[in-house]
Each structure stands twice: as C-alpha cells, then as structure tokens.
Amino acid sequence: MAAPSRPPFLFLIPILTAIFLYYWNVTGQQQVLEAYLVTDLPGRGKGLIATRNISRGELILRDKPLFVFPASIHGSPHELIAKHLTELTDYQRAQFHGLSYLPVSSEADIPLSIFQANAVAAGAGTVGLFPNFARLNHGCAGAFNAVYSFREKEGEIVVHAVKNIAAGSELLTTYFDTKRPRASRQVHLLQAYGFSCQCSTCSLAPSLSTLSDQRLEQMSLLYQRLGLWSSNPQQLRKGAEGEEAVEIARKIWSIGSEEGYVSERGQLAADVVHICLAHSDVRAAQAWADLAIRWYGYELGRDCLQIEIVKKLIARPESASSWARRSPQTLPGTDGLRE
C-alpha cells in the first residue's frame, strides 16, 4: 500500500516553532512571564519568588489596575469600592477578594481593608489597586531588590530589579521610605500593614543593626541638606553650595553602596546634573547625566520619561532653567563611585 502523502508544508512547523521561541526569548517576553512565581511563604502570606536569575534593570512585571481612586475622596470609601467591584469581571472580583487584608471587626470592612493593604499611588493624586503587583512583599533599606513606578501613558505599574536577584530568592519592594532606624520602621509597618518585619536589614545582629541605623539616618539628613540647594541665588536657604552640594550627593551614594540601599539613584544623579549646569560645568554635568541615565534605566526602565528629560537637558545645557545661575565652578564628577 502506498504511504499517505504528507502535506508539503508540514516540515515548516518545527522551523516556525523555533523562530517563534527564539523571538519570544529575545524580546524578553518569556523572561517577563517566567521571572517569578507566586507562592505561599511562611508568615507572610503569598509572595513572589524568582524562578531564574534576574539581572539588575530587568523588567519583572507590569500590571494594569483593577480600579483607581482619587487619593482623597469626599464620600464613603466603602461605597466607592462597592461600586467599582460591580464593574469588574468575575475573574477580577475573585482577584480582588483573594488579596490580603488587615484584621477587621466586621466582614463589611474587608473590601476597604483589602484596598488599604494593597493600593499604591497611580500617578498624581490617584491610588490604584494592581492585583499582580499586590503580591509583592516588603523589604527595608538594603533588603529590597525591586522598585515600582507608575507609567502615566500606559496607565500601568512596572517593576524593575534594582539588584541582581538569584533564582529562588524572594522579590521584595519597599512600601515606604525606609531611610530611618529599625525601631521606627517596625512601628510604621505594624501600624500600616500589620506585620513585624523580619527582612534581612531588620534581622541584622544588634551591633550591625546599629551601624545600619546610623547609615540610614545619615543618608536621610544628607538628602535633607541637598534638598535645600537652589539654583536661584536669591533663595539661599542654608543649602550647601556648588562643590559641597555635589560632595553631599557623592556621600549619599557611598553610604547607599555600603548599606546596599541602591534606590532613588537616578533622581539623585539627575539632581546633581542641575547643580553642575547652574555652575556651568558641562563636563561634570555630562558625567552625572550618564549616571542618571544608567540608574533611571535600572530603576524605571530604559524607556522611561526621566531618561528622555536628562538626555534633552544634556544635549542643550543652555536650555536648562538652572543653566549658569550660579558662579562658574569646576565640580566633582562621578569618579570612584561604586555601583
């Protein structure tokens, strides 16, 4: 009996599959899907575990909100949440009800408690509930390895790795500014989120914890001093001047490296760009701009708006609002700063 003839295009199937898988990998789509799994973790509900090594700067997840709210509302938050819930699909409602919440005195309070335990800022004056992102647990100071940011244009939240993360490690973001001592962080986390933090920074031995507290407090004070800098000479508010201001930024950077606190660095470097431009030092401004672009890329993604702004600024320094507003000075660059 003659063998049934096979359609001539069948041989294309494995080739097309290989091309598809290659494209899937190369574009990073697969990486986004497979970078983590959601699992139960003892004493912390659910959390995200890396399923493979993740490199600093990788996009870990992106998420659309189930719904968003104005940050301050006039009516009853219960009613507003109830209204939003009726507008969700069954699947979305199940996602919402599956999220964690703080202890409540009555069942009717559960939706609000879910919202309070999980919602985050979603642009100016707005908070949103992002169902996949909401599974991300918290780590303080040197313990968190991922940061989130809201993309106005896409209306979604994105999470990027700010450290290299080994397969099997938990992905942790930070719920608030943890540049403060352990005791104060613990009080805040217990009140606002109902847990006693056991992250690697909170679990340091007492002597190391004291050193960590000192570093974090110092970082915070230095940020305050840097915040007093103004490009406008009429607004001298006890702020550090030129070289001193840049040295403060360098000190913040170094303490951050020691502590393992490697966040907000894109913004820090971008602030120094303005200081350098105010003192007409384009060479130093360029060095800080390079650093800002690199760190914004890690923290917010290489396609973020902040990078566009820095690039435009450094391409036409004279167009900056801070340009040459202070006396010309040669300022410190970025040499010797550790990653």
Ligand SMILES: C[S@@+](CC[C@H](N)C(=O)[O-])C[C@H]1O[C@@H](n2cnc3c(N)ncnc32)[C@H](O)[C@@H]1O
């Ligand atoms: C936004 S949710 C995070 C996901 C949550 N674990 C879950 O099961 O859906 C916030 C809640 O997670 C828990 N959580 C977050 N970080 C934690 C940590 N480091 N240690 C213990 N519990 C934590 C707390 O119960 C907190 O109220």
